[in-house]
Amino acid sequence: MSSYGISRYPDVKAVEARLETLTHTPIRTLGADRLAEYHAWYEQRTPASKQAAAEAEAVIPGGVQHNLALNDPWPLSVVRAEGAYLHDADGNRYIDFLQAGGPTVLGSNPPAVRAKVLELLEHCGPVTGMLHPAETRLAKLIHDFMPAVHKFRMLGSGTEAVMAAIRAARAHTGKAHIIKVGGAYHGWSDQVVYGLRIPGTGSLEAAGIPKTALANTAETAPGDLEALRARLAANAAEGGTAAVIVEPVGPESGTHPVTREFNAQVRELCDEFGTLLIFDEVVTGFRLGMGGAQGYYEVTPDLTVFGKCVAGGYPGAGGVGGREEVMAAFAGGLTAAGQRALTGGTLSANPLSCTAGYHTLLEMDRLDAPAKAGAAGDRLREGLDALIARYELPYVTYNFGSIVHLHTSGVLHLSLNDPEFFDKLGPRKDMLEHMSMAFAAEGVITLAGSRIYTSMADTDDVVDEALAAFERVFAKIQPA
Ligand SMILES: Cc1ncc(COP(=O)(O)O)c(C=O)c1O
Missing domain, CATH: 3.40.640.10 (Type I PLP-dependent aspartate aminotransferase-like (Major domain))
Structure with missing residues (x-):
């Protein structure tokens, strides 16, 4: 049987202490000029997404069916997903650290599973209501x-x-x-x-x-x-x-x-x-x-x-x-x-979900996907740690294998006991959205800017490409 994806358990007490410090440290975020540059990037590079978002807004409450798709200044219209990458309607390519919220440990749309699903659809269709x-x-x-x-x-x-x-x-x-x-x-x-x-x-x-x-x-x-x-x-x-x-x-x-x-x-x-x-x-x-x-x-x-x-x-x-x-x-x-x-x-x-699930799990086991995805998470987290140190940022990163956390604003760790809770909440939430937007513009889609799921498609090259993107954002953070 395949192995587990956690190679080293986080030092939880140390992580908690750093998170506590993060919530009591002034935020280190992108200045107005940098945000304007990123917004200009979206205007120039994502017009098809902008159009799609406007059309969605008219018929979908809030413009998205799922909060994971939210993005400032507008949601990206993703029309292709393959392996480690997502591609938007304007032809931009992004590293996919959202992974649809977590299921794609093999990478997006793996051919082996797709073939089994297509075979099922050919002879049975997706649903019958009977035992399959x-x-x-x-x-x-x-x-x-x-x-x-x-x-x-x-x-x-x-x-x-x-x-x-x-x-x-x-x-x-x-x-x-x-x-x-x-x-x-x-x-x-x-x-x-x-x-x-x-x-x-x-x-x-x-x-x-x-x-x-x-x-x-x-x-x-x-x-x-x-x-x-x-x-x-x-x-x-x-x-x-x-x-x-x-x-x-x-x-x-x-x-x-x-x-x-x-x-x-x-x-x-x-x-x-x-x-x-x-x-x-x-x-x-x-x-x-x-x-x-x-x-x-x-x-x-x-x-x-x-x-x-x-x-x-x-x-x-x-x-x-x-x-x-x-x-x-x-x-x-x-x-x-x-x-x-x-x-x-x-x-x-239904036969479709069960067939897809069965063959996905078989593939994950055969390819030792959780361990490979976990190793990618380790490499990414180590790289992020080094960048955080190099740019002297208060950010906190740690991982459980392929579940990587990158906390930059600390908004999720604010305590209701903090007398400044309500003063801190708004700016820190805004910062998280700005970071998420900037990461995407630099070519990395995260889960709401603070969580990263890696997959076995994230080779060393993909991780290094992602680290370069994170570095481009970190380099633009306002001085303390
Ligand atoms: C831990 C956990 N439990 C339950 C759910 C709900 O699952 P679903 O979105 O399929 O309803 C989620 C979704 O993200 C989750 O992360």
Whole structure:
């Protein structure tokens, strides 16, 4: 079996200290003249994107269907994706460190997977509503990689899978409360739009969600086991906690990184309180290694949530798997009404998603993609560290293999306890958008300017090309 993508675990305490310093250091950003130069670049080089964005604006709320596509001064219209690169409608080429939000560990549009998908489309089409062999093949393969996933229910997205996991946990335990870690993103279903991005923000982003939907959701601060214990104890006095759900590398793919021991400690607490542990492996599932975060950390969750890689970057990417007794809550059929946790969907587990997922996972394993993507992440992070030192910038970078963090403004690490929180929020958010815009103009697309996903298509040459682009931006930062 292939290996894991993390060669060296970040020194979490040191990273936290540097992030803390970053949030208390004046921002180091691009001056107005540099921003004007970049805007001129977009005017000159991306007219087709500008036109496409104007047309989209008229019929799509906010002009984009997904926040990942946001870009200042306008979203880039990407019409071709291949390997390590994206190409826009004006013929500009960009290094793809967004990776569609994470699924493309093999690089974009790998021919081996595409061939299998086209073959399926030729003789079956994308959907029939009937049982297809690819469903079973995929479930078996996931079990081979993650033995704790005895059974697997395929769904349409990570969001749906989180909904299903929570429902199964409640059905199985008969308890209502759920606990998440502040800052984590578990999709956009009612009960988890709580404590998003900045820990401690509770229902700040819960527009359109009734308070009752969040009545049984609580967040605890990242890495804070004492707070988790206290919340579990408080919930125990009110009927108990059905599940604790974590992103295993820490909230927002490790934006708030957790120590190597954290997941095992959460597992122990869950066992003590009779609570299920849900690993949200939407990002880490297969990106960290074919055994996922659970294999890497050697911690067995009761339920695992899948997304992204599970359909190889094709649509319909979601699923939940886990222990036989818990997964029994999903048993199909009409007679079990009242006892089973209802899940499903017209297009869930369609032959196309399952075929793409199955062949993607096989390829990732055969090519040792998580380790290669992780090595690219290491090289990039080391290069970024050197640039940050050379230009004497307060920025912080660290990586979990192919999940690389580059925090320049510190906006995601502001604390609600900081008396200057609201003064800092706006300028730091603006800075992040400016950096993201500048990186793209220099030829590198990141995830919102602070996160970078590498793939096995990121050869040393690609990484060096990216580092040169980052350097061009860093060289333009205003002096302190
Ligand atoms: C950790 C995590 N969980 C859940 C989700 C939601 O998945 P989806 O966007 O497929 O609904 C995401 C999406 O980015 C995620 O990163």
